[in-house]
Structure formats: structure tokens, C-alpha cells
Amino acid sequence: MALTIPQALKRIDQIMNQVQDQFVEEGSRTVRSKTPVRTGKLQNGWNTKSAPFGRQASIDNNVQYANYVENGSPTVRPYKMAAQTVQTLRSQADSIVRKAVK
Amino acid sequence: MTYQAERASIEQRLLNNLSSVYVQFDNVLGLVDSAGNTLDNEQNLTEWVRLTILTNDSQQAELGTKFTRQEGLISVQVFVKTGTGTQRARVLAESIRTIFHIVQFDDITTRAGTMTVIGEQTGTTDTDNFYQINLDFPYHRHQS
Numbered sequence: 001m002a003l004t005i006p007q008a009l010k011r012i013d014q015i016m017n018q019v020q021d022q023f024v025e026e027g028s029r030t031v032r033s034k035t036p037v038r039t040g041k042l043q044n045g046w047n048t049k050s051a052p053f054g055r056q057a058s059i060d061n062n063v064q065y066a067n068y069v070e071n072g073s074p075t076v077r078p079y080k081m082a083a084q085t086v087q088t089l090r091s092q093a094d095s096i097v098r099k100a101v102k
Numbered sequence: 103m104t105y106q107a108e109r110a111s112i113e114q115r116l117l118n119n120l121s122s123v124y125v126q127f128d129n130v131l132g133l134v135d136s137a138g139n140t141l142d143n144e145q146n147l148t149e150w151v152r153l154t155i156l157t158n159d160s161q162q163a164e165l166g167t168k169f170t171r172q173e174g175l176i177s178v179q180v181f182v183k184t185g186t187g188t189q190r191a192r193v194l195a196e197s198i199r200t201i202f203h204i205v206q207f208d209d210i211t212t213r214a215g216t217m218t219v220i221g222e223q224t225g226t227t228d229t230d231n232f233y234q235i236n237l238d239f240p241y242h243r244h245q246s
Contacts, residue, residue, distance in 0.1 A: 071220050074144070074232045077128075077154050078177050084158045087173055087240050091161065 016055060018100040023089060024048050024057045026096065030088050031059060034081040035069075042066060059085075103209040103243050109155055111208040112176055112241075116153055119201045123194065126152040144181070144232075149190060151198070152179040160245070169246045176202055176212065176239040181232035184222050191235050202239040215239040 003011060028048050035043040045063035050056070072078030089096075103111075113127055117136050124133035124147055133141045133150055144150045156175040163171040178198050182191045195217055203215045220234040 071218065071234075071236055072152075072154070072177075072179055073220075073223060074181055074234065077152065078156075078179065078236065080154075080156050080175055080177055080238065083175055083177075083238055084156060087175065088159050091159065091173060 015100045019097055020050075020055055020057055022096045022100065023093075024050070024059065026092060027059050027085055027089055031081055031085040034079070034084050036079055036081075042069060103245055105157065107208070108157070108172075108174075108210065108243060111210060112155055113153060115207055116151075116178070116198070116201060120151070120197060124150045126150065128154060148186065149180075149182045149194065151181065151194065153177070154179070163244060167246070169244065171242055172245055173240070173242045176241055178202070178237045178239075179220075180235040180237065184231045184233050186233070188219075188233065191233055195235050195237055198237050202237070202241075210241050210243045212239045212241040 028046060032043055032046055035046070037043050042061065042063045042065070045061045045066065047060055047062070049058050049060070068076060069079050070082055071080075109128075117125060117134070121136045124135050124139075124141055124144070126133045126144070131142070133144060133147070141147070154177040156177060158173045158175060160170045160172040163169045180191050180194045180198065182188075182194070199215055199217070202212050205212050216238045218236040218238070220236055222233050223231060
């Protein structure tokens with residue numbers, strides 16, 4: 001299949017959007033599954049955001065004690081749900097990109 | 103390598119290479135140092151570290167076999183007393199970095215570590231409290 005340059009650029013753009021969406025979706029699902037639950041507030045506190053321009057997205061949590069759960073304290077062990085999610089996404093990056101390019 | 107062998111290997115490596123510092127391991131209430139001395143709690147210590155092994159996802163590494171790649175995070179929290187400066191905490195962090203940063207031991211391979219300064223607990227000036235630095239090392243190993 002031959003594509004003109006504008007068609008190819010459009011296709012690349014589609015692939016990039018699909019890769020970003022897939023990373024956000026997978027990341028959001030993974031981080032929720034790795035979040036410890038007592039009341040559910042922290043697990044439900046995860047939000048995904050996409051920048052209005054450019055290719056950027058974030059998964060964040062504004063619950064006050066999220067930092068303590070992630071990084072621990074002298075009395076609490078770290079859960080590292082975000083760090084573990086990054087590790088998971090790294091190992092899945094290849095398959096996410098392949099799926100989008102197909 | 104099994105889950106238990108993984109734990110033993112990581113804990114032993116930290117303990118063997120970090121002298122004169124008390125370490126708290128997973129699901130252990132007290133602390134221990136490389137000489138085998140034990141303490142019930144950290145209250146009278148000026149510095150100590152806590153090791154947490156966070157075993158993460160595993161993936162089939164070869165089609166048709168049970169050979170899997172197991173990933174995880176080695177997380178070490180370094181604590182020094184609040185108000186004693188950051189020098190000792192950073193020296194300890196550097197020692198731990200040399201133990202786990204991009205190394206292979208037994209069947210475990212670690213990648214580049216990350217240091218995060220957590221600091222004191224918000225609003226705390228109490229000298230009974232601790233200043234915290236975290237070190238995280240992603241690792242993987244294989245299991246058949």
C-alpha cells in the first residue's frame with residue numbers, strides 16, 4: 001500500500017494518538033489494581049488528563065495521603081503503586097506500539 | 103530462582119555490604135545489623151534503613167515452556183534523625199546505590215536506581231522524627 005506524504009503523516013498521527021491512549025488506559029488500570037484499599041478513596045482518586053495541545057497525558061492522584069502510601073514513612077512501608085505501574089508499562093511498551101502500528 | 107531465594111538473596115546482599123547500620127526487613131518488627139545484633143525498634147537509633155521487596159508482574163519468556171521473567175522493585179528507605187543534616191543520609195544512600203545499582207548477583211539483574219528525597223514528615227520539627235530518602239531499583243530474574 002502506497003501512501004502520499006499527507007496520508008502518511010495522518011497515519012503516524014493516528015498511531016501516536018492510539019499509543020498514547022493505550023498507555024493511559026493501561027497505566028490507569030494497572031495503578032488502580034496496585035493501590036491498597038481500605039476505604040477506596042485513594043483507589044478512586046486516580047485521574048487521567050490529556051493536554052489540550054501537543055501529545056502529553058498524565059495520571060495523577062490528589063488524595064492527601066497518596067504520597068505517604070507511595071513513598072512510605074518511618075512508620076509505613078512504601079507501596080510504590082506508581083513506580084510499579086511504570087515498570088509494568090515499560091515491559092508492555094513494545095506490545096502497545098505493535099498493536100497500534102498493525 | 104524461587105520467590106524465597108529472591109528474598110534471601112536481596113536481603114543477604116544488603117546486610118553483607120552495609121556494615122554498622124541497622125536494617126528492618128519485610129514483616130519483621132525489629133532491626134538487625136550485619137554483625138547479627140538485633141533491636142526491638144528504631145527509637146534510640148540515629149540512622150537506620152528499611153528494605154521492602156515489591157515483586158511485580160511476571161511474563162512468559164519463552165513460548166511452550168514455563169520459563170518466566172519476573173520483575174520487581176527493591177525499595178530502600180534511609181532514615182536519619184531530623185535536624186542532623188543530610189550528609190549522613192546521602193552517604194548511606196550512596197552506599198546502598200553501590201550495592202544495588204546496575205548489578206548482577208545470583209540470578210537477579212538490577213537496573214539504574216532512583217533516589218527520591220522525601221524529607222521530614224510535613225510540619226514536623228520534632229527531633230525524635232526522621233528525615234527520609236528513598237532508593238528504588240527495578241530488577242528482574244528468571245524462573246522456570
